[in-house]
Structures are given as C-alpha cells and as structure tokens.
Amino acid sequence: MTSLALLLSASLLDPATPTPIHAAGLDDVVLYEPLGRIDPAQIDDQGIHVLSLMGREDLAIAHRDYERGTCPTDPTADPMALILERAAQTRIVIINEQHTRSRSRLTTAQLIPALHDLGYRHLALEAFSNPPSDTGSVTLKDGKPRELDGGYTREPTFAAVLREAGERGWQFHAYEIIHDEESLALSPLDRTNRREQAQANNLVRVLAAMPADEKLLIHVGYSHGMETPYDLGEDGTIHWMGLRLAAATGIDPLTISQVDCVHDGSGLRLVTDPDRQREGYDLTVAIPAERLVEGRPAHRVEAMGLEPRAIPTAWRPATGWHVIEVRGPGMGLDEVPLDRIAIHASETTLPAYLVPAEGDHEVRIIAVADAPGD
Numbered sequence: 001m002t003s004l005a006l007l008l009s010a011s012l013l014d015p016a017t018p019t020p021i022h023a024a025g026l027d028d029v030v031l032y033e034p035l036g037r038i039d040p041a042q043i044d045d046q047g048i049h050v051l052s053l054m055g056r057e058d059l060a061i062a063h064r065d066y067e068r069g070t071c072p073t074d075p076t077a078d079p080m081a082l083i084l085e086r087a088a089q090t091r092i093v094i095i096n097e098q099h100t101r102s103r104s105r106l107t108t109a110q111l112i113p114a115l116h117d118l119g120y121r122h123l124a125l126e127a128f129s130n131p132p133s134d135t136g137s138v139t140l141k142d143g144k145p146r147e148l149d150g151g152y153t154r155e156p157t158f159a160a161v162l163r164e165a166g167e168r169g170w171q172f173h174a175y176e177i178i179h180d181e182e183s184l185a186l187s188p189l190d191r192t193n194r195r196e197q198a199q200a201n202n203l204v205r206v207l208a209a210m211p212a213d214e215k216l217l218i219h220v221g222y223s224h225g226m227e228t229p230y231d232l233g234e235d236g237t238i239h240w241m242g243l244r245l246a247a248a249t250g251i252d253p254l255t256i257s258q259v260d261c262v263h264d265g266s267g268l269r270l271v272t273d274p275d276r277q278r279e280g281y282d283l284t285v286a287i288p289a290e291r292l293v294e295g296r297p298a299h300r301v302e303a304m305g306l307e308p309r310a311i312p313t314a315w316r317p318a319t320g321w322h323v324i325e326v327r328g329p330g331m332g333l334d335e336v337p338l339d340r341i342a343i344h345a346s347e348t349t350l351p352a353y354l355v356p357a358e359g360d361h362e363v364r365i366i367a368v369a370d371a372p373g374d
Contacts (some may be wrong), residue, residue, distance in 0.1 A: 031147060031154055035321050038370035040344045052100040053155050054323060054342035058295045058351055066100045071261035071276040071286050073269035079285045080268060083256060084339045086282065087215075088118050091207075092253035094218045094225035094242055096281075102157040103287050103299050104258050107268065108219050109157070110303075122217040123165045124206060126150040126199070126224065128174035138172040145336045150174075159336035160304060161219070175202035175218075189236045199224065200244035207249060218253075225255045226280030242280065254282055261286035295351025296341075306339060308352030310368065317345045321368040324353045329360050337364075 031053070040059055043069035048063045060066045087093050093115065097104040112120075128138050128150040140149060143166040145159040152158055155242040162172070176197035177183070183191055207216060223230065226240040242255055263269045263286040270285060271277055277284040291298040294308040301308060315322060321344050325337040338361070340356040355361045 032323060032366055034366050035323070035342055035368045040346060041124050048100050051342070052102065053152070053340070055156075055296065055340050056342055056351070057102065057290065057297050058292055060068070060100055061290055066098075066261060068101075070263055070289065071271045072273040073261075073263050073286050074272050075192075075265065077270040079270045079283070080111070080114070080185070082270065083254070083283065084114050084118065086254045087115060090254050091122070091251050092218065092245070092249075093214045093216075093256070094220060094253050095256040096220050096222055096225050096259055097329055098259040099152060099221055101287075101290070102155055103290070103297060105219075106153070106299050106303060107258055107285075107287065108217075109161045109164045112161070112168070112170075112217070115215075115217055116168050116170075118215065119171070120217050122171050122173060122206070122210055122214060122216045123161075124173040124175050124218045125150065125153065125215060126176055126204060126220050127158065128172065128176065129311060130174040130176045130178055140166055140172060141259075143167070144331075146334050147336055148334070154336055156337060156339055157300065157304070157325070169175075173206045173216075174201075175199050175206060177202075189238065189372050190233070192238055196224070196239060196241045196244055199241040200248055202322070203241070203245055204248050204265045207251075211311075220327040222259055223278075223280070225253075225257070227253070227255055227282075228280035230280070240280070255280070257281040257284045258287050259282065262289040263287075264289055293352075295321075295349075296354060300339070300354060306354035307357045309355055311341075311343065311350045311353055315365060316343065316350070317367060319345050320370045321345075323366040323368060325364045325366070326353060326354060326355055329361050329362065331362070333364065342368075344353060 015083065035054060037049060043051065043059060043063060048060050048066060051059050095108055140162065145153055145162040147154055153162065176196045182196050186194060203218065210216065224240055225242040225287045227242045227246055230238040230240065232238065241314065242253060246252055260278055261271050261276055261284065266288055268285045268287060293301045296308060298307055311324065315324060321342050323340060323342045326339040327335065327337045340357060341351060341353045343350050
C-alpha cells in the first residue's frame with residue numbers, strides 16, 4: 001500500500017490545492033489495507049464491514065447485512081424514558097448494535113448523559129482490543145479514542161460514544177475473549193459458547209472491581225446480550241453472554257436490541273409486534289430508516305454537529321482509493337477522526353465529506369492502491 005497524507009486548514013481559501021505531506025509506514029496501516037481488496041461495484045460480506053468503517057454506508061445500504069425491514073411501532077411511546085426508568089432499577093444495561101450501521105451507535109452516545117445521572121460510570125465494549133496480559137480496564141490516552149484502541153471503535157460515530165463517556169470521567173473496559181489454539185480447534189458451536197463464557201467471566205471481574213454504587217453499560221454486537229438460550233435444534237444450544245452474566249452475578253440486566261427494525265420517522269420507536277421483538281431482550285427499539293444527506297447518513301450531519309462539503313476534484317484518486325479524514329485543531333493523527341470517507345477512482349458521483357459546523361479543521365488523505373485478489 002502506498003500512503004499519502006495531505007493536511008489542510010479550513011481557513012485556506014482554496015481547498016482544491018493543499019500541500020501534500022507524504023507519510024509512509026503508518027502505525028494503523030491495518031485499517032487501510034483491506035480497502036484495496038474491495039471493488040465498489042461488487043461488495044462482498046467482508047467489504048460491507050470495511051466500507052462501514054470508511055463512511056460509505058451509501059454503498060452498503062443495498063447489502064443484505066445492512067438492510068432491515070420496517071416494524072410496527074408505537075409513535076406515542078417514549079423509548080428513551082422507558083429505558084431510563086428500567087435502567088434505574090438495575091446495575092447493568094446491555095445494548096446491542098448492528099456492526100454495519102453506525103446509527104445504532106448514536107443511541108448509546110445519546111443515552112450516556114442520562115445514564116450518568118443514574119450512577120453509570122463504566123463502559124464495556126466488545127469492540128475494544130483486549131491486551132493478552134490483562135483483561136479488564138482500558139485507558140484511553142488523554143481520554144481520547146485512538147485508531148488502535150479497537151476494531152469498530154475506529155468508526156467516527158463509535159468514537160463519539162467514547163468521547164461522550166470520556167468527557168464524564170467514565171472508565172472503559174475490554175472483555176472480549178483472547179482466542180488460543182485450543183479454542184480455535186473447537187467446533188463453531190463450542191467456540192461460540194466458549195467465547196460467551198469468557199466474555200461473562202471477564203465482565204464478572206469488571207463488576208467485582210467496581211465501587212458498589214457504580215453501574216455498568218455494556219455495548220455488544222447483535223445477540224450477545226440475549227438472556228435466554230438460543231436453540232439450534234440438533235446442532236445444539238448457544239448460551240449467550242447476557243444469560244451467563246445474569247446467572248453469575250444474580251443481577252437482572254436491562255437488555256436493549258436495536259438491530260432488527262427500522263421505521264420511517266425520526267428518533268427511536270418502541271417495537272410493538274411480539275413477532276418482531278428480538279428474542280431474549282427486554283426491549284426492542286426501531287431506529288430510523290437510513291436517510292442520506294449528500295450521500296452521507298443523516299444522523300452524521302444532523303445529530304453530530306457536522307456539515308457536508310463537496311469533495312474537490314483535486315482530491316479524487318487517479319487509481320485505487322483515497323481516504324479523506326477530518327480532524328479538529330490539535331487532534332493527533334492517531335486519534336479517530338471526526339469524519340472518514342473513502343472514495344474510489346472508478347466513481348463518477350461522490351458523497352460529501354463532513355466538517356465541524358463551527359471552528360477550523362484539518363484534512364488528511366491516505367492513498368490506498370487496488371490489490372485485487374491479495
């Protein structure tokens with residue numbers, strides 16, 4: 001992969017002519033390399049996850065791992081109020097996400113201020129990198145999310161979750177399993193159950209180390225928060241982390257699912273159809289169906305203080321991909337940017353890049369060569 005970095009102050013009059021600064025051997029090269037293997041005209045299951053980290057949900061929308069159907073909802077109910085009412089009655093809240101849809105992370109970011117008022121001071125993420133030498137506490141340098149803190153946490157909406165909690169002094173915790181040769185040799189079912197048990201064990205240790213008056217928010221993917229066994233028939237049964245954690249601690253967590261349904265309005269909606277409520281979760285909510293503003297998810301523009309700008313012609317790649325990253329003044333290049341958008345040489349119509357609605361910003365462009373079949 002070749003790398004090219006361009007730094008640009010928002011105060012410059014002509015953003016089409018930045019002075020390039022070449023950068024080689026990026027520490028976070030692992031983030032960019034998979035992009036070179038993606039053909040934007042033929043996106044596979046792996047490509048959908050990479051593109052969602054790169055701001056290209058407009059390319060992901062039609063993919064089966066992104067698409068979700070509409071569900072009957074109650075437009076008069078206040079899901080946030082119900083969540084907070086139930087959260088006040090427990091010490092653990094578990095909320096899930098759809099890995100390919102960044103909007104589900106906004107819900108967690110919006111919950112954090114109100115959960116803080118209820119005594120929640122800890123955030124555990126499946127997405128954090130878990131250092132082999134120690135399971136549990138994660139320290140963000142200067143309280144700011146870095147590119148190498150985790151996998152999905154590199155996505156700017158996810159980074160906003162960390163900033164929201166970090167600004168309030170929350171502590172962060174990793175709890176993912178560290179697979180060894182023994183676990184990798186297991187059958188898929190046994191490996192899944194081993195993973196769920198390891199996650200629960202790690203979270204039990206997190207809870208044991210917390211002050212008794214402090215509470216824990218756990219952000220998971222998809223089914224990990226389920227509080228009931230998942231019967232696979234003749235293939236066996238999965239006991240998810242949520243079920244195991246409740247059994248080990250005696251605490252009934254509040255579990256919230258937001259990965260199955262969308263609706264045509266705004267904000268969260270409470271799903272009322274029992275057949276569309278996710279099994280094993282206390283509450284199922286629907287998030288708004290994806291709406292694009294100049295090719296970017298509406299929530300990135302309307303709820304995160306960003307505004308769209310047209311990508312200058314000079315920023316387009318001649319071949320391969322360019323990744324445009326936007327950071328505020330003083331942000332380090334190892335920090336997760338405020339916006340990240342990947343564009344390919346084959347594209348004729350480009351989405352916007354996003355900048356802070358107020359204040360200056362800096363832009364970096366990383367060039368990634370096509371590497372088909374690599």
